[in-house]
Amino acid sequence: MKELINNLKGDKGIWSFVMLLALISFMPVFSASTNLVYVIGKGSTIGYLVKHLVHIFIGFGLIYLVHKVPYHYYRGLSQLALPVVAVLLVYTFFQGTVIDGANASRWIKVPFIGVTFQTSSLAMIVLMIYVARYLAKMQDKEITFKSSLFELWVPVFVILALILPANFSTAALIFSMVCMLVFVGRYPLRYLGAIIGMGITMLVLFVLFAKAFPDAMPNRVDTWMSRLDSFFDNRPNEDDYQIEKAKIAIATGMVYGVGPGKSIQKNFLPQSSSDFIFAIIVEEYGLIGGLAVMGLYLILFFRFLVSAHKAKSLFGKLLIVGLGFPIIFQALINMGVAVELLPVTGQTLPLISSGGSSIWMTCISIGIIISVTKKEEEIAQELAEKEEREAALQQLIDEHILREKQREEAEALGLEQPAAYSVEDTSVNPMSAVFGK
Template sequence: MKELINNLKGDKGIWSFVMLLALISFMPVFSASTNLVYVIGKGSTIGYLVKHLVHIFIGFALIYFVHKVPYHYYRALSKIAMPIVALLLLFTFMQGTVIGGANASRWIKVPFIGVTFQTSALAMIVLMVYVARYLAKIEDKPFTFKSSFFELWIPVFIILALILPANFSTAALMFAMVCMLVFVGKYPMRYLAMIIGIGVTGLTLFVLFAIAFPKAMPNRVDTWMSRIERFTTDVPNEDDYQIEKAKIAIATGQVYGLGPGKSVQKNFLPQSSSDFIFAIIVEEYGLVGGLAVLLLYLMLFFRFLVSAHKTNSLFGKLLIVGLGFPIIFQALINMGVAVELLPVTGQTLPLISSGGSSIWMTCIAIGIIISVTKKEEEVAQELAEKEERDAALKQIIDEHILREKQEEEAQATDVEEPSYSIKDKGKNPMSAVMGK
């Protein structure tokens, strides 16, 4: 175990906060799983706990192996992975999986394993690395809006267009994060303003098309449109039930909560172990527990900022910003939905909510970030060792110069000192010299 810990390279703060969030997740997931067991009648609480443990274990294995790969390798991998991800998204969109009568075309089932996988989570990572690669490539190089539009923005819009009909919240989050990343990468503001205008226009046309031809679009479009309508008006909606139960859970928790496993609303709140797990945390651990979870995410965000500041290469900085910031914003969105600051989005609480693909993709993103910090630590260590070697060499050279100087002074003293014969012993040295 000690040897394994010693092999963990990179920013120790990021490692610590990620591990703490993963450890915190077990009790809420175990408690909230009773909704699936006793209300829906599916599985057992121990089974869900073990399943979550396996997901976390695989996630940390992914962090370990990903952080061992030098981060500059992901520059080339992103270019190769973009068309593969686009094909996966197209397949996911076209296969039209239906779960419980509702469209779930953001999920695909992995053959032979039977595990469902959300392809948009993988697309998020690949897209952010791709954008970081492009921005690092054009650093200090002249380029035009036309060249950047075809090389950068068309691939971005293709990915977003394949995600948008089935998962509006993820597409919106991805577009916002890409805009934030290109802003950090010093992409010209006038170009970015034009891209935002194109994006808003495209979204407007898509909504008008969905309204004009409702049968041409999957019913997920109706779902996210109704969520926005419910949030902006008082029209009754099925999301009201989820929000009301979440607010009751948060209000019941008060300051110190009801205690671990004593949540009542977990038996009535759908998605209590995933989308609305923050409400269960507040109900069981109170305002103190909710603020503690929020503080952990903010401290992780601070470590991302520190790591990005320490990184010397632009590609490394953009990787940390592009992969780290979405994790924090996703957590804030999840919490905002639970307290009705935002409309229902379906975003999970990273590293805490149950669900395999969500945990695994978050862990891959963290692994890449730690790979960047590991490289910077190695560079800093090499620099420190070089300075130590230079200091030792300088000391050796100084000692050698001092020794030579001492020898030269000793030789000069020997030449100037008068010599006496044996017969002059006992006489006045001056008289011996003068021949007296």
């Protein structure tokens, strides 16, 4: 175990808080799984706990493997992976798995394994790396709107267009995070304003087309509109049931909570172990538990900021921002939905909600971020070793000069001279002592 811990390179703070969030997830997931067992009649609570343990274990395996890869390799990988992701999204759009009778699919089933996988999560990672690569490449060059439109924004809009019909919240999150990343990467603001305007225009056109030709393609436009109307105008909606139960759970928890495993609303919330797990956390652990979880995400956010500041290359900085910030914003969105600050989106609580692909994609992002911090640690260690060698060399040189001065003084006074030394004598030869024979 000690050897394994010593092999964990990179920012120890990020490692610690990610592990802590993963450990915290077990009790809420185990408690909320009783809804699936006793109300819906699927599986057993121990089975769901073991399944979640396997997901977490695989996730940390991915972190370990990914953080061993030098982060600059992801520049080229993003270019190769982007067309693959586009093909997977097209396949998902036409042949993906439909969940709970929805009229649009988000998942594909991995052959021979039987595991469902949400392709939009992988698309976000690949797209953020691709954007970071472009911004780093154009660091010392003048960016024109025409060149950036074809090289940067066309791939972004293609990926978003493939995600949008089935998952508006994820498409909106990706677009907002890309805009945030290009802003941090000093993309011209006048161009960014034009891109945002184009994005809004295309969204409106898509909604109008879907309304005019509802059978032309599978989409969830009516679901989005219903949720927005319900949120802003207080109109009745099927999601009101979930929101009301979530608010009851939060109100019941009060300050200290009802205790681990004693939640009542987990039996009524359909997505108690995923989309609304934060409500179960507050009900069982109270306001203190909810604030503690939020605090962990904010501390992790602070570690991302520190790591981005320490990164020497622009690509490393942008990787941390592009992959780390969406994790935090997704967590805040999940919490905002639970307390009805935001309309229902379907975003999970990273590292805490149950679900394999969401955990694994979050872990891949964390692994890439740690790979960046690992490289910076290696550079700092090399500099420290270089300074140590230089200091040792300077000390030996000083000793050599002192010995020569003593010999000259002895010769001047006619005293016995110190024995001559060989150039191979590392005790007086500074170059041999520091660098070897």
